[in-house]
Amino acid sequence: MEHTLKHEVIIDDTTLRDGEQTAGVVFSKKEKIAIARMLDSIGVRELECGIPAMGEDERAAVRALVDLGLSARLITWNRALVADIQASIDCGITAVDISLSVSDQMIAHKLRKDRRWVKEQLRHSLGFAKEKGLYVSVGGEDSSRADLLFLVELMEVARDMGADRFRFCDTLGILDPFTMYEKVRTLRTAVPELDIEVHTHNDLGMATANAIAGIKAGARFVNTTVNGLGERAGNAALEEVVMALKLACGCDPGIDTQRFHEISRFVGRASQRPVPPWKAVVGERVFSHESGLHADGVIKNPLNYEGFDPAEVGLRRHIVVGKHSGTSGLVERFRSMGVELAREEAAELMDEVRAVAQRLKRPLSDGDLRRLYAAGKHDRLAA
Incomplete structure (x- = not known):
């Protein structure tokens, strides 16, 4: 695999669709508008914004997003049914994802149909969508468990009928990055005329890795959600995918990352899913340093122990x-409190600092440190 990408990567964020499908999550119309505006303002180029076939409340929210006149393209999720697609059109939408189950498992045990039916359903729904002049992503639900030759057949049908891309979905989050790369590369080689999008889930903790692997294999579009919201264990996180593209792949997708912290917190509140302090990229404490070796190194030069400046993501x-x-960390912490502590004083305080931290089972606050310093100063004066 090459380390530097040679092709453009477009983020299709699905916080407003798959993110809201997180069990128990509901966004109000006002929250959806705010999230859409934030994502648009930082440069996300496509927003999967809802499922119009769900009902009038959902359609009203989608219409409100259309009325914003965002720079980002709005795309909706639809079953491969004419009625679903028409519901999207009625909202003013001009881009749709039409989703079909493509694995034999789901074809037989969910749809209770066969492969031939799936191909005919694709032809029927895609034909209608293209007649209406829509941009179309053909979504292959459960692509990761599907027969690759059957996926090639579906992609060829999609290409020949004017589809704009094919969405390869690791619906159950069961792939590893190596297998993801091989599968997407195989499809990219077999049907090079049709763009590929990757949609990954985090059931095994590999959603971001699988998304990057799919991109490296040739996918041009990638689905993300803010904070990795989504069904079950969630989707690939927007903030993780973007920073991985920039740092690990040498590819800048044109996103203003300095607002990641702001957007992450807003979505965390709106979803009632607080962001863990240790959350990759946007957690409040992912740029925290305690151990003596690490603190000393980062004080001397942050690049010793930080892959990127925390300000780059708003932290x-x-x-x-x-x-x-x-002692280096202790001196620096006191300096941030406005106290110039000599290294000899820091060395004298270290045993007490460690003992208190051990007893309290937590790091020391500014108040704890001021009290220790005052007590030590008193002892030194008394001596």
Whole structure:
């Protein structure tokens, strides 16, 4: 695999569709508008914004998004049914994802049909969508468990009928990045005229890795959600995919990452799914340093222990003082509190700092440190 991408990558964020399908999550219309505006303003080029066939409330929300006149293309999710597609058209939508189950497991045990029926359903729904002049992504639900030769057949039908891309879905999140790369590469080679989009889930904790693998294999579009929201264990996180593209792949998708922290917190509140402090890229404490070796290294030069500047994603660095701290970290923490602590003083305080942290089972707060410093100063004066 090459380390630097040679092709353009377009983010299709599905926070407003698959993100809202997280069990128990509901966004109000006002929240959807705010999220859409935020994502549009940072440069996300496509937003999967809902499922119009769900009912009038959903259609009203989609129409409200259409009325915003965003730069991002709005695309809706639809079953491969004319009625679903018409519901999207009625909302003013000009781009649709039409989804079909493509694995033998789902064809037989969910649809209770056969492969021939799936191909005919694709022809019928895609034909209608293209007659209406729509941009069409053909979504292959459960592509990761489907027969590759059958996927090639479907992609050839889609290509010949004017579809714009094919969505390869790891619906159950069961792939590893190596298998994802091989499958997407095979499809890209077999039907090079049709763009591929990858949609990954995090059931095995590999959604972001699989998304990047699919992109490296030739996929031009990738689905993401803010904070990795989504069915079950969630989808590939927008913030993780974008930073991985920039740092690991040498590809800048044109996203203003400095607002990631702001957007992450907003979606966390709206979804009632608070962002864990250790969440990759956007967690409040992912730029925290405690151990003596790491704190000393990052104080000397942040690049020693940080792959990128926390300000790049709207965060800041924290020097934590606790059981594993060293004198450099202690001196720096006191400096941030406005106290110039000599290294000799820091060395004298270290045993007490570690003992208190051990007893409290947590790092020390500014108040804890001020009290220790005051007590030590008193002892030094008394001596």
